[in-house]
Each structure stands twice: as C-alpha cells, then as structure tokens.
Amino acid sequence: MTTYKMETQLTQIGNGFDELGAVSAPIYLSTAYRHEGIGVSKGYDYIRTGNPTRSILEKAIADIEGGEEGFACSSGMSAIQLIFSLFKTGDHIIATRDLYGGTYRLFELFAEQYRLSFTYWDGADDDTLASLIRPETKAVFIETPTNPLMREVDIVEIAAITKKKNLLLIVDNTFYTPLLQKPIADGADLVIHSGTKYLGGHNDLLAGLVVSNVPEITEKLRNYHNSYGNVLAPFDSWLLVRGMKTLALRMRQHETNAKRIVDYLRSQLLVTKVYYPGKGGMLSFELSKEAYVKPFLKALRLITFAESLGGVESLITYPATQTHADIPEALRLKYGLSNSLLRLSTGIEHPDDLVNDLDQAFRSLKKGVPVHG
Numbered sequence: 001m002t003t004y005k006m007e008t009q010l011t012q013i014g015n016g017f018d019e020l021g022a023v024s025a026p027i028y029l030s031t032a033y034r035h036e037g038i039g040v041s042k043g044y045d046y047i048r049t050g051n052p053t054r055s056i057l058e059k060a061i062a063d064i065e066g067g068e069e070g071f072a073c074s075s076g077m078s079a080i081q082l083i084f085s086l087f088k089t090g091d092h093i094i095a096t097r098d099l100y101g102g103t104y105r106l107f108e109l110f111a112e113q114y115r116l117s118f119t120y121w122d123g124a125d126d127d128t129l130a131s132l133i134r135p136e137t138k139a140v141f142i143e144t145p146t147n148p149l150m151r152e153v154d155i156v157e158i159a160a161i162t163k164k165k166n167l168l169l170i171v172d173n174t175f176y177t178p179l180l181q182k183p184i185a186d187g188a189d190l191v192i193h194s195g196t197k198y199l200g201g202h203n204d205l206l207a208g209l210v211v212s213n214v215p216e217i218t219e220k221l222r223n224y225h226n227s228y229g230n231v232l233a234p235f236d237s238w239l240l241v242r243g244m245k246t247l248a249l250r251m252r253q254h255e256t257n258a259k260r261i262v263d264y265l266r267s268q269l270l271v272t273k274v275y276y277p278g279k280g281g282m283l284s285f286e287l288s289k290e291a292y293v294k295p296f297l298k299a300l301r302l303i304t305f306a307e308s309l310g311g312v313e314s315l316i317t318y319p320a321t322q323t324h325a326d327i328p329e330a331l332r333l334k335y336g337l338s339n340s341l342l343r344l345s346t347g348i349e350h351p352d353d354l355v356n357d358l359d360q361a362f363r364s365l366k367k368g369v370p371v372h373g
C-alpha cells in the first residue's frame, strides 16, 4: 500500500469509503442496524458502540498520529476523562504546570472525588521529573507547547524516563497538531486532541480525540468509550472530518501570520514579552501595564476577544479571567502567567490586516487612556 504524505492523507479522509462512490463520506444517523441472524452483524449494531461516520474519523486520526486506534469523544475534556478512566483511587499523575485551565480544573475534581493525586512540574528539567516519580505514579501528562507560555516540552527525553519507569506518557497535541508534532513517534503512549481547535478549524464544532498506541490500553479504552458513552455524534464526526481535510493549508497560513505578528510585537514598546515557540499559530504577549489590557481589547476591531483557538478567525484571549481562571492566582503568577498576558490564536486573514489592527489598538493606548482602565 502506498503511504501518502500527511497533506494527502488529511485531504482524502473518507474518500473511497462509500459503495456508490460519494467523495464526501455519508453521515449515518441510524441508531440501530438490522441483523441477518443471531450473532450475524456487518460490524455495526448500536450507535454508541460504533458508527460508520465516526469510524472514518477514528481510523483517520489513528493513521495520521501513527497510533493503533482512535476514539472520537464529545469534547476535548471528555477525551481526557476517557483516558483517566484508566486510573484508580490512590494513583499519582505528574503533569506539566502550564496547562489548559479546564484540564487543571478536571484534575482538581479527580483529586477531590476519586483521590487521584497530581504533581505539577515545569516540563523543563528531566532530573526533576525523575525525582517526582513515586511507587504509585502511573502516568505523565504533558501539553506541548505549554499553554499559554508556549514552552516546548521534550517528548523524546520524557519518553525515555516514562519507558524506563513503566509509566504511561500522555500528550495533549491540540496546539501543534500532527502536522507539527508526532508524539507517538517521539515515544508517547496516548495522544489527546481538542478537535474543537485546529482540527475542526472553523470555530463551529466541539469534539475530542484520543489515540492509543498500547494494545492493552486500547482494549480498555474501547470498553470505557462504549460504557461511558462519551462519544462524538455522527454529524459532528463528519464536520470534524471536513475540517481536517484543509488542516495543512490552514496551518501554513496560521504560522505565516503568527510569525509576522511576532515580528511586529517584538518591535512594539508597550509589549514587554512575546512568547512564541517558533512554529504554529499560537502566541502570547505581555503588555507593559495591566491597566492596558482592558482598553487594548476594546480597541481591537478585527481580532475578536473570545475564548478559543485554532479557527480561521483570529481570537484573542485573556487567560487570567478566561481559559486559566480556575488556576489560583498566586500559582499562576509564580510560574509567569501574569495579569498582563494576552494569548493570540492567529487566524488565516491577511497578515497586513492583523498587524494593522494590533497597531491601531496600540496607537489608541499611546494616545492616553485612564490608567485605571
């Protein structure tokens, strides 16, 4: 079989599936499938257990991430929840500290309700990671680049430790997508996506994906996915496939635009720090005064102040009160997530228009705004 490059694999998802030759794969809404006799099935019985449209998506993400099997879930959070059904009371998990706020909130809930325990580490120092491992440690959970400080965590180095200590390595690959990072090839066991972000890509869909590359774990996840029922609906599965077809094209423009904006921000006097890992479409920056945040957001005309990322429209987020509001302020400030930090998800608009929008907002600040904002 020919192995195609990822751009081709993405574009071709679902093509060739339909017996009538439909290029865009059909959406199967049926909840039930007729059986020719007892114990005779064409592979599908009941919608929660398996759905042909969802299967196309699950197979595609498994192939693209280079894993064994994929599971499509109703949201990124439910994808994380699916993986966490592998753990039991008393288990310990080490996670990167600079996490998506909703993930942190879910971990706090697991700690409270199921007595899982969590240790957060900066994702940088392997010796520190090794020293945090206890007999009851079961997994290392990382987001790379970290969110919102955009630090890259070295998956290969961490995998060397988790393999030696027999721990699961779970990577949230939402920000880079498989185009920019292949966690399984780097040694991860499980990959998570919020399909709501780059894979969907149009700010119009909630979805999550898990890819497993460990046979015993895959077996368990298949059972939990069906048992809990946190599965993705057929229409949403189709919508996610449609989004993924243009991922490569979109990602190139996201990155071009992000680089242009980073250059602009680095020359802007009212910006004290710019966080950009050198690839992808996500960046963060710090304004010189917290009091500038409010008028700056208000002055933007094209870039939308809204809480998500990875779509064709540029969105700007204020992590302190939005995505990361559930992380205690003292903890946030300690690791560098300040109250002057803004996170920008660059869309695929023309870069000149994005830079001009930022520039007119900065000019309005310089004209003088009340410092109490």
Ligand SMILES: *Cc1c(COP(=O)(O)O)cnc(C)c1O
Pocket: 075, 076, 077, 078, 100, 102, 103, 143, 147, 172, 174, 175, 193, 194, 195, 196, 197, 206, 207, 208
């Ligand atoms: C948004 C997000 C999630 C949660 O996904 P939902 O689809 O919103 O449930 C998890 N991880 C990261 C990195 C995210 O950005």
